[in-house]
Amino acid sequence: METEKSKIVRILIIITSITAAVMELIDISIVNVALTNISGTLGATVEDASWVVTAYGIANVIIIPLTGFLSRYFGRKNYYLTSILLFTLASYMCGNSSSLWMLVFWRFVQGIGGGALLSVSQGILFDQFKPEQKGIAGGIFGMGIVIGPTIGPVLGGYIVDNYHWGLIFDINIPVGILAAILTWYFVEKKPDEFKIDRKSLSIDYIGIISLCVGIGALQYVLEKGQSEDWFEDEMIRYLTAAAILGLTVFIWWELRTKSPVINLKVMKSRNLTGSNILTFVCGFGLFGSAYLFPVMVQRAMGYTPTDAGLAMIPGALVSLLAMPLIGIGLGKGIKPVYFVTMGFAFFVLHGYTCSQVAPGADKWWFIVSQLCRGLGSGCLTVPLLTQAVVGLKPQDMPYGISLNNMCRQLGGAFGIAIMNTYATNRSATHRMDLVSNLQENNPLMIERLHQYAAGFMAKGIAPLNAQNLAVGSLERSIAGQAQMLAYLDGFLLISAFFICSIPFMLLLKNQNMDAETRAKVATAAH
Structure with missing residues (x-):
């Protein structure tokens, strides 16, 4: 029979695991709406500021498949607690970064800590439910998976509109500290964590290195491909080759080694x-x-x-x-x-x-x-x-x-x-289609230009300048329509x-x- 105290502890553990998972998922998307502000504050271009997103994604996608091995090697509770503390520390450093590349570095560290907040949280949550209640546990954890990416832009947009962008990261600090305290006191170690013999655990170095190279390079290509014009960029070509080679070696090695880091x-x-x-x-x-x-x-x-x-x-x-x-x-x-x-x-x-x-x-x-x-x-x-x-x-x-x-x-x-x-590609296509339909003798286009020009002249702009501005307004209107159609x-x-x-x-x-x-x-x- 579950006592009142054990019920409270169980609820606290559930809240801790879900909060940690949601916090990690929010940080995937919360930065997207703040890149312009970050670039302006730190004196960088928006393209360079996008590394803040890329660094987190690369670290995150590398560490997630390794969480099973890391949990066995260090013990699930130890690894989980360390990841929370690392994520919290990195969040503080991100919010107080004085340069773009300092921020990028700590976002990478934050992504490493964040991997366990998603994967290990799932196992800890499942432990709190009886076998016949695992469907409910999956539902609760699934809420975090969906809500995190949705809340990210909402929270990020509100902070950017009203406060300094650093608060995007600083809000993780009290949540992370609380999650660490609750994990330390209430998350119990699994029986096999008390008898970990690391000497008997063979570390699959080839598997880990090839996975990091393959997945990391692939994530970079996906994150930066569009902004770098895909295979027109030399770095994208090299990293695509690295991704193919790394993943090929990883799959080949994991299928033949006796102690794989991931049993494919x-x-x-x-x-x-x-x-x-x-x-x-x-x-x-x-x-x-x-x-x-x-x-x-x-x-x-x-x-x-x-x-x-x-x-x-x-x-x-x-x-x-x-x-x-x-x-x-x-x-x-x-x-x-x-x-x-x-x-x-x-x-x-x-x-x-x-x-x-x-x-x-x-x-x-x-x-x-x-x-x-x-x-x-x-x-x-x-x-x-x-x-x-x-x-x-x-x-x-x-x-x-x-x-x-x-x-x-x-x-x-x-x-x-x-x-x-x-x-991006569809926007260019739609723009070409719209422009091709514009004819000099088109009465609708002529009327639209006259309306634009009349509006500018009403503001005191000279007729010739008003005509030039009218053409520019029509161009922006076409670009906006093309962009909308592309989305x-x-x-x-x-x-x-x-x-x-x-x-x-x-x-x-x-x-x-x-x-x-x-x-x-x-x-x-x-």
């Missing part, structure tokens, strides 16, 4: 393979849309960062309500594939409804599309979190969970990179990506996690 043989599980592919798709849609939406409404529709964030709130709220219910449904035996199918349908609908927006729409117009995004994320995240480990042996479950988390992050990186590149095309691409990925749902075995497996997840997860 677990991918023989059809359910894990299907879950990882669909998790990649989910990450693509979740992070891709979270990137594209605020960019579109700010650049093409004139929203402030705060308004852009508020427009995404309905999706976050519906996720809060839906995910625990989905977890309960899974616990009662509803087949995961039903939720996955609904999730795909909601994401397709989200992309389509966003692609139909009019240029003058206010933030309330987006309620339906954001509700679809929230429901789609919930229907995909929770079932795929639990399905990733169905059929795996207990000793293989940490590998399956870390691979699943890595696929989500890589899916997000691909989503952001593809949305950025696609929108709408981007949302259609998200819908198309989900539709094309539907066949991969056949890889799922259409089975729920039985009580025995759920118990093993609680024991083995990180």
Whole structure:
């Protein structure tokens, strides 16, 4: 029988693990809206300031697949507590950086600490629930996965509009200190943490190095490809080769070594393979849309960062309500594939409804599309979190969970990179199409130019200068329309990506996690 004290401790541990995971996920996207302010304050270009995002992403995606090994080597509680403290220290240093490259360095360190806040939190959370309640645990953790990227732009926009950008990082400090204290006092060590024999644990140096090179280079290419004109840039070409070589060596070595840092043989599980592919798709849609939406409404529709964030709130709220219910449904035996199918349908609908927006729409117009995004994320995240480990042996479950988390992050990186590149290319195409339709004898164009010129002359500008300004205004109008059309095309691409990925749902075995497996997840997860 659970005592009142143990209930309070259990609640505190749940709050700690979720808060840490959400804090890490918020920091992935919170900086995006502050790059202009950061570049202005630190005397750098916006392009150089984007390294603040890139450094965090590279460190994060490298460390996540290694969390299973690091937890076994140092002990889960020790590794988790150290990661929280490292993340908190790095947050303080980021907020007080006096130069851009100092900020970039500490963002990289923050990303290293943040890897465990996502992956290990999941295992700690699962430990607090009975086997038959693991669906609810997955729902609670899934809330953090979806809400983090959504809250990031909202919180970042509010801070940028009202305070110094350093507060974006400083707000992590009290949360991190509290999480560290709660972890120290209330998170218990697992039995095997008391008898760790590091001398008997073989360190797979080749696997670790090749993974860091391959994943790190790939993340750089995805983050910087568009701004560096992809393969026109020599560094992008070199790092693409490094990514291919590093990942090839990693896969080859991990499949033949006796003590792999990540046991890739677990991918023989059809359910894990299907879950990882669909998790990649989910990450693509979740992070891709979270990137594209605020960019579109700010650049093409004139929203402030705060308004852009508020427009995404309905999706976050519906996720809060839906995910625990989905977890309960899974616990009662509803087949995961039903939720996955609904999730795909909601994401397709989200992309389509966003692609139909009019240029003058206010933030309330987006309620339906954001509700679809929230429901789609919930229907995909929770079932795929639990399905990733169905059929795996207990000793293989940490590998399956870390691979699943890595696929989500890589899916997000691909989503952001593809949305950025696609929108840029489509904007150029639409501009050419619009300009090609302009004819000197077109009465509508002549009338529009006369209206612009008359407006300028009414302000006291000379007729010749007014004509030149009118042409410039028409050019800006065309560029704005082209940009808006490009963003709408981007949302259609998200819908198309989900539709094309539907066949991969056949890889799922259409089975729920039985009580025995759920118990093993609680024991083995990180």
